[in-house]
Amino acid sequence: METQEITAAEAPAHPRLRENIWHIRASSDAALLITSDSRFEVGTEDALRFLKMRSHCTGFHSVEEIAQRSGLALDDVRSILASLEEAGVVFSSPAERADLDRVRAALLSICKIWSDELRLAYIGNEFRHGSLPKTALTGWLCEMYHYISDFPLAIEHGARRAEGRLKDVLVRYAQQEKHHDEFVVRTLENLGLKRDEVKGSAPLVSTRAIGLLMREMFEHEPCSVLLMAALVEAQEFQEEHIAGFKQCMHETYGAPLDAFDPFFEHQQIDVGMGHAELLADNIDLIDVTDMERLDGMVNRLHDLKHAFELQSLEIRDYYTNLNGKYFPRQRMRFSSL
Incomplete structure (x- = not known):
């Protein structure tokens, strides 16, 4: 599975995440994000900032509430979510039946x-x-x-x-x-x-x-x-x-x-x-x-x-x-x- 870089897209108003596993080492400049179909390299500082808000991305909180609960700036939350949306990490509503x-x-x-x-x-x-x-x-x-x-x-x-x-x-x-x-x-x-x-x-x-x-x-x-x-x-x-x-x-x-x-x-x-x-x-x-x-x-x-x-x-x-x-x-x- 090839490691990719994350770019930005628009995230939903009440974001919820797909399964996302992070391997983060403070001594490394890059962290590894693993999903069921991809692997991505993410800057370690960006990864650590995301972890501050990850706990609140349950689909029950608005982007503004996530910023308030995590202590991150609203623009930072939007930017991180946009990047995760592009990576396919942000959850979208499924159909009743799957392929x-x-x-x-x-x-x-x-x-x-x-x-x-x-x-x-x-x-x-x-x-x-x-x-x-x-x-x-x-x-x-x-x-x-x-x-x-x-x-x-x-x-x-x-x-x-x-x-x-x-x-x-x-x-x-x-x-x-x-x-x-x-x-x-x-x-x-x-x-x-x-x-x-x-x-x-x-x-x-x-x-x-x-x-x-x-x-x-x-x-x-x-x-x-x-x-x-x-x-x-x-x-x-x-x-x-x-x-x-x-x-x-x-x-x-x-x-x-x-x-x-x-x-x-x-x-x-x-x-x-x-x-x-x-x-x-x-x-x-x-x-x-x-x-x-x-x-x-x-x-x-x-x-x-x-x-x-x-x-x-x-x-x-x-x-x-x-x-x-x-x-x-x-x-x-x-x-x-």
């Missing part, structure tokens, strides 16, 4: 964008730098155990509501994902946890929320299972990066060099099965054009993206400083009252 080719292209694009964003912010990256304690490392793996255990059950929830070839694809996908939690249990055993304590632990609330949100989305639109696969499945297996990660885990956390072998065996299996390509390979099974249904599906997928980000925050919060919290997290039972 199917446009739907499929947009969903493929946004799944790639959000998947990249999740990888950039993934808590697993922090362990490579040794910035979190070992309790957070094992806590993260416990949450992966619970999530991976639940994932095929959520897919089956969607498969029960699907028909035809979509149903066949989802049933096969669920079957292929079953028992993959065993790879994580073996990894945790290699790090010193007991099998029974892993299986008897309780997921964090954010991990449970991911399962509930998946079921809600799959129930409304079974084809959204394919979007989920594009969002979360590993896309490549790079042995040199994995070797570096295992060496870092050994040096930083004292993990045996082979401790993560089961974890990465699971990743290799998923990559080999082509789960990350399920959406692209079956894009013809995306046949939703009703705008209300599309809005609901995309909103739920966006909620799931943020649920994974929330999970990283909760893992960091719960497992970094235990301060007497149970490790791993335990289920609450009536008999304990």
Whole structure:
């Protein structure tokens, strides 16, 4: 996707924005703006000024109100919005139905964008730098155990509501994902946890929320299972990066060099099965054009993206400083009252 420059056009009176993702570094002269169909370079100062008003571009405020709420000059707000309008970032009223080719292209694009964003912010990256304690490392793996255990059950929830070839694809996908939690249990055993304590632990609330949100989305639109696969499945297996990660885990956390072998065996299996390509390979099974249904599906997928980000925050919060919290997290039972 080629990076473009933004020029100016006229913006609507009550502006609302399309999905826009910004990568801004204060040390760089240019920021990167990503939309579902383009990338733009924007001066860093202009990008930072825009962020002051972005929060108020919800479609409920006039340009004058945006200027007042953000503290920017009215002419500056108009100028920024005009540039964003030219870039296609300012939202325009949609038709009741969408063009199917446009739907499929947009969903493929946004799944790639959000998947990249999740990888950039993934808590697993922090362990490579040794910035979190070992309790957070094992806590993260416990949450992966619970999530991976639940994932095929959520897919089956969607498969029960699907028909035809979509149903066949989802049933096969669920079957292929079953028992993959065993790879994580073996990894945790290699790090010193007991099998029974892993299986008897309780997921964090954010991990449970991911399962509930998946079921809600799959129930409304079974084809959204394919979007989920594009969002979360590993896309490549790079042995040199994995070797570096295992060496870092050994040096930083004292993990045996082979401790993560089961974890990465699971990743290799998923990559080999082509789960990350399920959406692209079956894009013809995306046949939703009703705008209300599309809005609901995309909103739920966006909620799931943020649920994974929330999970990283909760893992960091719960497992970094235990301060007497149970490790791993335990289920609450009536008999304990």
